[in-house]
Amino acid sequence: MGIKAVIFDLDGVICSTDEIHYRAWKAIADAEGIPFEREDNERLRGVSRLRSLEIILEKAGRTYSPEEKEALAEKKNRIYVDGLSAIDPSSIDPGARKALDYLRERGIKKAIGSSSKNTMRILERLGIRGEFDVIVDGNDIRRSKPDPEVFSLAADRLGLPHGECLVVEDAVAGIESAHGAGCLSFAIKDARKCPLKDYEGEDAGDIVPLLERLGR
Ligand code: B16
Numbered sequence: 001m002g003i004k005a006v007i008f009d010l011d012g013v014i015c016s017t018d019e020i021h022y023r024a025w026k027a028i029a030d031a032e033g034i035p036f037e038r039e040d041n042e043r044l045r046g047v048s049r050l051r052s053l054e055i056i057l058e059k060a061g062r063t064y065s066p067e068e069k070e071a072l073a074e075k076k077n078r079i080y081v082d083g084l085s086a087i088d089p090s091s092i093d094p095g096a097r098k099a100l101d102y103l104r105e106r107g108i109k110k111a112i113g114s115s116s117k118n119t120m121r122i123l124e125r126l127g128i129r130g131e132f133d134v135i136v137d138g139n140d141i142r143r144s145k146p147d148p149e150v151f152s153l154a155a156d157r158l159g160l161p162h163g164e165c166l167v168v169e170d171a172v173a174g175i176e177s178a179h180g181a182g183c184l185s186f187a188i189k190d191a192r193k194c195p196l197k198d199y200e201g202e203d204a205g206d207i208v209p210l211l212e213r214l215g216r
């Protein structure tokens with residue numbers, strides 16, 4: 001089989017921290033009187049904290065100074081980190097759990113490629129930090145998705161040709177990033193609308209039949 005490793009996005013693939021991000025940004029937008037709905041939130045998937053804020057501020061009635069932006073991003077992160085106290089091992093997406101178990105049984109390598117600077121905290125809370133061969137997060141990269149850096153670095157740290165790594169993503173920005181890195185991609189949720197995807201499914205568990213098929 002051509003696929004030697006699977007690189008998982010975290011937020012929206014391994015667990016539903018996307019909902020906690022949404023509620024934290026909604027609190028910031030409401031306090032600033034800026035319109036912000038779930039459809040606006042789709043554009044924040046996979047992109048950095050500061051870039052997310054800039055997207056939200058597109059609908060603001062005024063401009064914000066760099067200091068104001070920094071303060072709002074920090075405030076959002078405090079609300080978000082508070083929200084993370086609600087997650088535990090039961091918060092792991094069942095499809096992702098199925099995929100991780102399958103990969104362990106087959107000896108296929110597993111990695112995380114996330115834009116989040118809170119990745120380690122989240123993996124600790126989920127109790128799965130030790131399950132991954134490689135973890136690349138928002139602290140390791142200079143350019144967030146859709147830039148290829150995160151998946152390029154993950155494939156390099158796995159020591160594999162990029163084309164032998166399958167990226168599982170819920171964000172259009174994440175599929176663009178995987179494509180730019182020369183990795184194969186598996187799109188779920190919002191990412192399915194991205195024409196650059198290689199494969200798609202309902203959740204991360206659907207990589208199991210794909211790998212079975214490709215392995216035949
Ligand atoms: P943080 P992923 C991304 O995680 C989220 O999808 C995105 O909404 C968030 O802005 C970004 O992490 C940064 O997160 O504020 O915790 O550093 O999808 O790449 O796992």
Ligand code: MG
Nearest residue numbers: 009011012170
């Ligand atoms: Mg995501």
